[in-house]
Amino acid sequence: KQEVTQIPAALSVPEGENLVLNCSFTDSAIYNLQWFRQDPGKGLTSLLLIQSSQREQTSGRLNASLDKSSGRSTLYIAASQPGDSATYLCAVSGANNLFFGTGTRLTVIP
Amino acid sequence: NAGVMQNPRHLVRRRGQEARLRCSPMKGHSHVYWYRQLPEEGLKFMVYLQKENIIDESGMPKERFSAEFPKEGPSILRIQQVVRGDSAAYFCASSPYSTGSYNEQFFGPGTRLTVL
Numbered sequence: 001k002q003e004v005t006q007i008p009a010a011l012s013v014p015e016g017e018n019l020v021l022n023c024s025f026t027d028s029a030i031y032n033l034q035w036f037r038q039d040p041g042k043g044l045t046s047l048l049l050i051q052s053s054q055r056e057q058t059s060g061r062l063n064a065s066l067d068k069s070s071g072r073s074t075l076y077i078a079a080s081q082p083g084d085s086a087t088y089l090c091a092v093s094g095a096n097n098l099f100f101g102t103g104t105r106l107t108v109i110p
Numbered sequence: 111n112a113g114v115m116q117n118p119r120h121l122v123r124r125r126g127q128e129a130r131l132r133c134s135p136m137k138g139h140s141h142v143y144w145y146r147q148l149p150e151e152g153l154k155f156m157v158y159l160q161k162e163n164i165i166d167e168s169g170m171p172k173e174r175f176s177a178e179f180p181k182e183g184p185s186i187l188r189i190q191q192v193v194r195g196d197s198a199a200y201f202c203a204s205s206p207y208s209t210g211s212y213n214e215q216f217f218g219p220g221t222r223l224t225v226l
C-alpha cells in the first residue's frame with residue numbers, strides 16, 4: 001500500500017529565505033505527483049503536477065522535482081513571502097485516487 | 111469556467127441524523143472523487159465515480175456511507191445516522207480523464223461537517 005511522508009511537519013522561516021519541502025513515497029509505480037497548498041479552513045489549490053516521465057516542473061517561484069526510483073520529491077520555494085504561509089501537501093496518484101502526505105505547515109515571518 | 115463546487119460549505123447535524131453533501135464537477139469533467147480529512151490528519155480517499163457508476167469505493171466505510179453520481183445533477187455523498195467521529199472536512203475533486211500521467215485532479219472548497 002502506498003504511503004506518503006512529508007518532512008518537516010512544520011517549518012518557520014524569515015521572509016526572503018529560500019526553502020525546500022520534502023516528500024517521500026513507498027511505491028514508485030505512480031502516474032504523477034501533485035503539490036497542493038491548503039490555507040486554514042479552505043480547500044486545496046493545485047500548485048504543480050509532475051508527470052511520471054518528468055523530472056521537474058516550475059511555476060514562478062516554485063520548482064518541484066521528482067525522482068521516482070528513490071521515491072522522493074522536493075518543492076523548492078524561492079524568496080519566500082508571508083503570503084506563502086500555508087500547509088503544503090504532496091500527493092501521488094494511484095490507479096483511481098491520490099495518496100496524500102500529512103503536509104508541511106509553513107510559516108513565513110515578515 | 112467555474113471550478114469544482116461543493117455545498118453546503120458548513121453542515122451541522124445531531125447524532126443519528128442524515129448528512130447529504132453535494133459536488134458539481136468542473137465543466138467537461140466526468141470523473142469525481144471524494145476524500146475525507148479528519149482533524150489533524152491527511153486527506154484519505156473514499157470513493158471514485160463516473161456518471162452512474164461507482165468505479166472504486168475501497169476507501170468508503172462499510173456502513174452508513176454511500177455515494178452516487180447520477181446522469182443529471184451533482185454527485186452526492188450521503189452519511190446516514192451520523193456519529194461524532196464523522197466530523198471532518200469532506201472534499202470533492204474532479205478530473206477530465208480516468209488515469210494516466212495527465213490526470214490532474216481539481217478540488218472543491220470542501221464541506222465541513224460537524225456532528226453534535
